[in-house]
Amino acid sequence: MVAASATARVTAGVSFAARLAFDRVSHEFSPTAATLHEVSLAAEPGEVLCLxxxxxxxxxxxxxxxxxxxxxxxxxVLLNDREIAGPSVFLPPEQRSIGLVFQDFALFPHLTILDNVRFGLTALSREEARREAMISLARVGLEDYAGSYPHILSGGEQQRVALARAIAPRPAVLLMDEPFSGLDSRLKDTVRAETLEILRRSRATAIVVTHDAEEAMRMGDRIALLKDGRLVQLGTAQELYNSPATLFAAGFFSEINVFEARVEDGAVDTPLGRFDAGGLADGTSASVAFRLSAFDVSQTHGEIPARVVSRRFLGVVELLELAVPGADRLVRARVRCGALSNPNREIWLTVRKPDVLVFERTQEST
Structure with a gap:
């Protein structure tokens, strides 16, 4: 963890957060190989935005x-409403006041930790660069390792050195490309929490790339969900989880069971019950998603009979695969351990309606 004493004594080196905006940005390697399609979004000053x-x-x-x-x-691309990349301007990286933390940390093995951190401070005198680098190392709790070399550090410590190097020039925006992907799961939680604390203290706007929905929810003030080069949805973790815009968004934030249905009288019928169609017009083909957390189970009472086909202990929860009358595939459910106290396979389900999501069926759904 970052030392409390270091945190207390570091008062300099705070960034002036900026707004970074993408205005209808497209990118393609060839006319038939587009990677981005008119993406428009913005990271607000001091915000952590997860891609x-x-x-x-x-x-x-x-x-x-x-x-x-x-x-x-x-x-x-605009920084504080000033175009830094567009049809008529393209500022080189060193003129953008934007820091970048690479996925593999990219530390120089032949340089000390101090020299790694002050590597980009070329505009300062040697003594000023040393002072700023030590401030950054203190902010991440590694000032005692200034004279050491990267190979003696753990993965989490190397990640913090890379972060110190990125914030040393006091960038207005900090970019991080899957910065925790190389860490084991236990270390990842600790380093992620430390990094978020450092970002808050440095006050820089941050954009963090991740493929992990839980990581995005832990870190991001807002989340931009992308698919095939297009922006699917932008909002807070609560907004994207509780009100996903598409079936893809729903499935990215939680495991789901999906049934196809047709809207009749404002509702959809499924093997798990009848549910409100959420305003879809009668006759619309719909995809009905049930989160794995949507089910309460009982051995004595409920709405729908089911038979337990498999049961996996996962610690706090159990993962069940259930055969349900009328369903042509097994239904998966996550239930609290102890909810089923004996090995009897015949049980009852009750569905929690907030965990049922209805979408118009599209080609993507199929």
Whole structure:
């Protein structure tokens, strides 16, 4: 953890947060190989914005365009409403006041930790650069390692050095490309929490790329969900989880069971019951999604009979696969351990309606 004493004594080196905006940004390697399609979104001053999506969704390309490593095909990038990349201007990376933390940390093995951190402070004198680098190392709790070399540090400590190097020039915006992907799951939680605390203290606007929905919810003030180079939805974690715009968004934030249905009298009928169609017109083909958390189970009473086909212990919860009358596939459910106290396979289900989501069926749904 970052030392409390270091936190208390570091008072300099705070960034002036900026607004970074993408205005209808497109990118393509060839006329038939587009990676981004008119993406418009903005990271507000001091905000942590997470770019979330599967591999190939355009997250890293958008980050590289912001950093100036890649040029967009169309559209503009603006920093505090000033165009830094567009049809008539393209500022090089060193003139953008934008820091970048790479996925593999990219530390120089032949340089000390101090020299790694002050590497980009070329505009300062040697003594000023040393002072700023030590301030950054103190902010991440590693000032005692200034004279050491990267190979003696753990993965989490190397990640913090990379972060210290990125914030040393006091960037207005900090970009992070899947910064925790190389860490084991136990260390990841700790380093992620430390990094978020450092970002809050440095006050820089931050854009973090991740493919992990839980990580995005833990870190982001807002989340931009991308798919196939398009912005699917932008909002807070609560907004994207509780009110997903598409079936893809629903499935990205939670595991779901999906049934196809047709809207009749404002409702949809499924093997798990009849539910409000959410305003879809009668006759519309619909996809009805049930989160795995949508089910209460009982061995004595409920709405729907079911038979337990498989049961996996996962610690706090159990993962069930259930055969339900009228369903042509098994229904998956996550239930609290102990909810089913004996091995009897015949049970009852009750569905929680807030965990049922209805979408108009599209080609994507199929």
């Amino acid at each position: 979330l999506g599967p591999s190939g969704s355009g997250k890293t390309t958008l980050l590289r365009i912001a950093a100036g490593i890649e040029a967009q095909t169309r559209g503009s």
